[in-house]
Amino acid sequence: MQRVEEELTRLIKEIDYDEVTKLFSMLSGGKRLRAKLILKIAGEHKDAPLLAAIVELIHGASLLHDDVIDDAMTRRGVASVNATEGSKMSIMLGDVLYSKAFTELVAFDKEIARVISSSVTALSKGEMMDVKMAESFNTDEEKYLNMLYLKTATLIEAAAKASAILVDKDVQKHALYGKNLGLSFQIIDDILDITSDEKTLGKPAMNDFVEGKCTLPYIYLDKVLNREESQRLKSSHAKNISASEMEWIKTKMQENKTIEKSFELAQQLSNEAQVAVSDDKELVGILETMIKRSY
Ligand code: FPP
Ligand code: MG
Secondary structure (H helix, E strand, O other), X not given: OHHHHHHHHHHHHHHOOHHHHHHHHHOOOOOOHHHHHXXXXXXXXXXXXXXXXXXXXXXXXXXXXXXXXXXXXXXXOEEOHHHHHOHHHHXXXXXXXXXXXXXXXXXOOHHHHHHHHHHHHHHHHHHHHHHHHOOOOOOOHHHHXXXXXXXXXXXXXXXXXXXXXXXXXXXXXXXXXXXXXXHHHHHHHHHHHHHOOHHHHOOOOOHHHHOOOXXXXXHXXXXXXXXXXXXXXXXXXXXXXXXXXXXXXXXXXXXOOHHHHHHHHHHHHHHHHHHHOOOOHHHHHHHHHHXXXXX
16 A cells, blocks of 8 residues: 555656645545555556556545535545635646546556546446435435446446456456445445444534435335325435434334345345455455444
8 A cells, every 4th residue: 555655646746736735635545445455456466556546546536526516524534625725626636636547547558548437437427416316305226326336336346347457357256346345335334324423424423314315224214104204204305404303213214224224235235246256355355344334
């Protein structure tokens, strides 16, 4: 990972603008899940740290834009760039980062460049769907999972696929692994938004629903509520609801085991991913750590 950080520092330096260097150094790097995945799959290849840095730049850029779109004041436990420097800076820094990533990507094999760049179109589509879907109470599970796939899983899938191409490993199996890892990761994130507290999350709890996002536990809950209760749930959607209303929703989720049901889907996706790469202990280990986050 040290090599990835060095590549990131080198690429940022090449942009040759103090403002960018300063703002980038203020960002919290986060878990670097995508970079770690690339190193686990293709670590022996000399270009793996560069590929990992490229993917982290794209991911970082998408979050800079996402925080403007979501009006988020914090990111990874620290103030977001839009909070401290304004939305214009956040958007432009994102533009600088992802265009630099694409400039570096052209040096790679055409198929690798295609896999990564097309996933960015998919994630942008997914983000648009997320915003559109938050305008009303979505009860369509398939539509929700498709949006999650595009918004979160495609870049992870592309990272796994591209690194498999780099070292001639089984592309299909690694792609399936990346896709399912991404999906179950996001489902668990959605669960933690409900079950964790503000201190652990670095943002208010149950914020997804306040932002209009009907994640799986809400979709499953709506399916089992009676008409009156369903009305009550829908009337809380996309609003700053009271603590007692939050408690009512949580109690209904407990009674109807909708968190458990969501977790079961995450577990099932993770199991499929595990089967795809069962001979690779390290990749299996990533899945296990991810699933354990929810305890
Ligand atoms: C976080 O979702 C957002 C994403 C995973 C993708 C955002 C994608 C774009 C803004 C498209 C633009 C792409 C580039 C490269 C500039 P979230 O809001 O559900 O999660 P959060 O709680 O981490 O904010
Ligand atoms: Mg967001």
